[in-house]
Amino acid sequence: MLSGETNLLPQAELRALLETYGNNDTQLFFPHPRVGIATNFHDRAGATRRGAFIRYGGQLIAIYSSKRFAEKYSMNDVLGPRQSFAVRVVSLSGTVDTGQWERVLGENLKRSNPNSIVNLDSPEELILGILYGDILLVSKSVVDMSSRQWRSRRPSERPFFHPSALEPKFGCALVNLSRIRTDQWLLDPFCGTGSILMEANRLGIQSIGIDIAGKMVRGTLVNLRSFNLQSCGVVHADSTQPPVCGVDAVVTDLPYGRSSSTIGRSTEDLALDFINRLPEVLRSGGHACIVHPSELNLESLGEIELQEQYQVRVHKRLTRTISIFKNVGISS
Numbered sequence: 646m647l648s649g650e651t652n653l654l655p656q657a658e659l660r661a662l663l664e665t666y667g668n669n670d671t672q673l674f675f676p677h678p679r680v681g682i683a684t685n686f687h688d689r690a691g692a693t694r695r696g697a698f699i700r701y702g703g704q705l706i707a708i709y710s711s712k713r714f715a716e717k718y719s720m721n722d723v724l725g726p727r728q729s730f731a732v733r734v735v736s737l738s739g740t741v742d743t744g745q746w747e748r749v750l751g752e753n754l755k756r757s758n759p760n761s762i763v764n765l766d767s768p769e770e771l772i773l774g775i776l777y778g779d780i781l782l783v784s785k786s787v788v789d790m791s792s793r794q795w796r797s798r799r800p801s802e803r804p805f806f807h808p809s810a811l812e813p814k815f816g817c818a819l820v821n822l823s824r825i826r827t828d829q830w831l832l833d834p835f836c837g838t839g840s841i842l843m844e845a846n847r848l849g850i851q852s853i854g855i856d857i858a859g860k861m862v863r864g865t866l867v868n869l870r871s872f873n874l875q876s877c878g879v880v881h882a883d884s885t886q887p888p889v890c891g892v893d894a895v896v897t898d899l900p901y902g903r904s905s906s907t908i909g910r911s912t913e914d915l916a917l918d919f920i921n922r923l924p925e926v927l928r929s930g931g932h933a934c935i936v937h938p939s940e941l942n943l944e945s946l947g948e949i950e951l952q953e954q955y956q957v958r959v960h961k962r963l964t965r966t967i968s969i970f971k972n973v974g975i976s977s
């Protein structure tokens with residue numbers, strides 16, 4: 646189940662995570678905008694823990710008609726002998742007495758699995774019911790991601806602050822959209838205060854940042870150290886001539902002049918110069934996830950193929966585009 650953002654980013658992130666962790670047979674359906682069902686997908690916990698917009702991840706048991714659930718269905722063999730469990734129900738449409746539904750579902754589970762034990766504080770199994778329309782979707786082995794500590798890494802909480810800094814949740818989603826795995830290398834060529842590097846590092850991804858401003862390079866290092874995120878290098882350089890090649894993913898937020906310096910160049914020039922270097926910087930098959938002003942129209946450039954684009958509101962008065970490219974060139 647995805648969190649309630651109104652744009653398409655949560656679905657896009659889930660799709661990207663399934664591409665990263667799934668196999669050729671993995672398929673994804675969205676029976677509701679906030680519910681994704683994947684088939685032939687095995688690393689559910691890994692994907693759930695990474696997803697910035699994933700609220701709950703679990704194993705689907707069944708999809709019921711909510712109208713007839715109480716009298717009609719039985720949930721045998723959902724729980725093991727003497728296994729403890731708790732039930733949570735969320736409603737995605739209309740005002741519903743979810744407490745009443747938790748009782749109905751709990752009673753059904755107890756009746757169908759008589760040796761199981763209700764334990765609301767530390768259950769071995771968390772059972773989740775999701776209600777929408779007249780559907781009740783039930784899953785088990787549920788991981789609840791609602792208590793993640795985004796707040797402690799917000800720009801205002803970091804020792805080095807700059808108004809261009811991204812929110813950690815957004816930075817984490819960008820990393821995931823790049824389809825990078827934890828054993829790979831990520832580059833942020835315009836790293837600023839290090840928001841993207843921090844999120845990549847937190848997920849166990851090794852990363853390199855580049856910034857043309859010495860102050861930003863030093864600030865990024867201070868931020869990374871203060872959160873004990875060390876598996877990362879930061880280089881003082883011009884990213885239109887990047888001193889790096891063959892990384893697995895590029896994730897970045899382009900400078901756009903007002904609050905982040907472009908050192909006298911237009912964002913468009915910087916973007917095009919950098920994208921021109923992508924065939925060397927990004928390995929074949931790797932993705933580049935680039936946030937840029939919506940007025941800037943980025944397109945495929947040779948083997949750097951534009952694959953997806955999303956519009957997002959970064960904050961109240963600022964809309965940005967996320968463009969995702971893939972290096973479709975054949976590796977040399």
Ligand SMILES: C[S@@+](CC[C@H](N)C(=O)[O-])C[C@H]1O[C@@H](n2cnc3c(N)ncnc32)[C@H](O)[C@@H]1O
Pocket residue numbers: 807809810811834835836837838839840841855856857858861882883884885897898899900901905906907908915
């Ligand atoms: C929008 S900010 C990045 C903000 C960053 N995502 C964060 O959350 O802190 C863009 C950064 O690009 C840097 N920059 C501008 N021109 C550059 C260039 N040619 N090469 C490398 N960095 C550059 C600026 O100094 C600025 O720190």
